[in-house]
Amino acid sequence: MNAPDAGQRMTPERMIPMGRLHGAFGVRGEVKLESYADPQRAIARYLPWTLRDARGNERLCEGAKVREGGKGLIATLPGIEDRDAADALRGTEILVPRSALPPPAPGEYYWVDLEGLRVANLEGADFGVVSHLFDNGANLVLVARGERERMIPFVQPDFVRGVDFDAGLVTVDWDAEF
Structure with a gap:
C-alpha cells in the first residue's frame, strides 16, 4: 500500500x-x-x-x-x-x-494520521515517509520508506522524539546506517 x-x-x-x-x-x-x-x-x-x-x-x-x-x-x-x-x-x-473518529488524546496518534509524514533523524538524515505502522506484540513499529525501508520502534521518547503535523515531520533518534 x-x-x-x-x-x-x-x-x-x-x-x-x-x-x-x-x-x-x-x-x-x-x-x-x-x-x-x-x-x-x-x-x-x-x-x-x-x-x-x-x-x-x-x-x-x-x-x-x-x-x-x-x-x-x-x-x-x-x-x-x-x-x-x-x-x-x-x-x-x-x-x-x-x-x-474522535480527536486523539494529547500525545496519542491515529496511525492513519502518521502515514505520509516525512521521517528524519536528529542529525537531519531523511528516511523517507511513514508507509505504515504495525504492532509486533512488544511495541508499535513505524515503517519509513525512502531510499530503503527502515523499521523504527514507535517508543516515545526513546526512539520517536517528536511528531509535528504542521511541519509534516516525525523526528527519530535512529542511526542513519541502521
Whole structure:
C-alpha cells in the first residue's frame, strides 16, 4: 500500500479501514466481523459504513447491527439474508470517514494520521515517509520508506522524539546506517 500524499494525509473525508468481514456466521445471513476499533464493539458507533470488496467496489451500508458472539463480533447487514450472501462478503473491508473518529488524546496518534509524514533523524538524515505502522506484540513499529525501508520502534521518547503535523515531520533518534 502506498503512503498517501500530503494532500490526502489529514483530509477529513478520507476513508479509513475500521474492520473486515470474515464470512458467514450461521445460516441467517450474519457475518463474522473483525473490528480495528478500541474497544472492538465501538465499530458500531461509526455507522454508516462503506463496504469495499476485493475488486475495489464500494457500497454504503446503513443500519448494520453488531453483537458479541462467543469468539468475536457478529454483524447483521441489511439485505444479507442467507449464508451464501454472507459468505460472499468474506474479505470485505469496512471503511469510515476519518472525520467520524474522535480527536486523539494529547500525545496519542491515529496511525492513519502518521502515514505520509516525512521521517528524519536528529542529525537531519531523511528516511523517507511513514508507509505504515504495525504492532509486533512488544511495541508499535513505524515503517519509513525512502531510499530503503527502515523499521523504527514507535517508543516515545526513546526512539520517536517528536511528531509535528504542521511541519509534516516525525523526528527519530535512529542511526542513519541502521
